[in-house]
Amino acid sequence: MNVPNRESNNGKLAICPGSFDPITLGHLDIIRRAALMFDRVIVAVLVNPGKNPSFTAEERIDMIRRVVEGISNVEVECFDGLLADYTRQKNAQVIVRGLRAVTDFEYEFQMALANRKMNENIDTVFLTTSAEYMYLSSSMVKSIGCFGGDIADFVPTCICREIAERLCLPQYRK
Numbered sequence: 001m002n003v004p005n006r007e008s009n010n011g012k013l014a015i016c017p018g019s020f021d022p023i024t025l026g027h028l029d030i031i032r033r034a035a036l037m038f039d040r041v042i043v044a045v046l047v048n049p050g051k052n053p054s055f056t057a058e059e060r061i062d063m064i065r066r067v068v069e070g071i072s073n074v075e076v077e078c079f080d081g082l083l084a085d086y087t088r089q090k091n092a093q094v095i096v097r098g099l100r101a102v103t104d105f106e107y108e109f110q111m112a113l114a115n116r117k118m119n120e121n122i123d124t125v126f127l128t129t130s131a132e133y134m135y136l137s138s139s140m141v142k143s144i145g146c147f148g149g150d151i152a153d154f155v156p157t158c159i160c161r162e163i164a165e166r167l168c169l170p171q172y173r174k
Ligand code: PNS
Pocket: 017, 018, 019, 020, 046, 049, 081, 082, 083, 084, 110, 111, 112, 114, 115
C-alpha cells in the first residue's frame, strides 16, 4: 500500500491566509497540520483587514514568525488586495482554511467558490478545527484581553505577554 507523505505531493505550495489579529492557538494548530500535508506553506497576513486591526501588519507578521520558527517549511508574508491574485502570483495550488463550526461554512464556501472563479488553478482545503479550539477566535482573545482577562490558554506562550499588554491599553477596550 502506498502511504502518502510530504515528498509525494509534487512540491505543493499551500497558502494559509488570514487577518491573524492576533494569531491564536487555533490558527497555529491549522498551520502545523498544513505543514505536515504540503511541501511549503506560506502564512499570508492580510495587510488591511478593513476592520481597524489591533496589531499592525508588521507586528502580526513578527509574532507569527516567532511562533512558527521551528517549522522548517513554513514562511510568513503579507499580502494586499485579492487573495486570488496573490495565490496566482505565488503559483500556489491550495488555500488552507480552518473550519470551526457550521456557522463558518457559508462564508468560507462563498470565499472558496469566488477564489476558484478568479483563479481556476486554486483549490481550497478545509481543515476541521481541533475540538479544544472550536470556540476560539482572534476577536474572543481581544474581548478577554482588553479587560485584563487571562489569555494564556488561547495564544502561543512566546507572544502571550506582548498581546496581553497591548490589549490592556485603554484604546483597545472595545
Ligand atoms: O482571518 P480572516 O479575517 O477570516 O481572513 C479572511 C481573509 C483574509 C482570508 C479574506 O478576507 C481575504 O482573502 N481577503 C482578501 C481580499 C479578497 O480576496 N477578497 C475576496 C474573497 S472572496
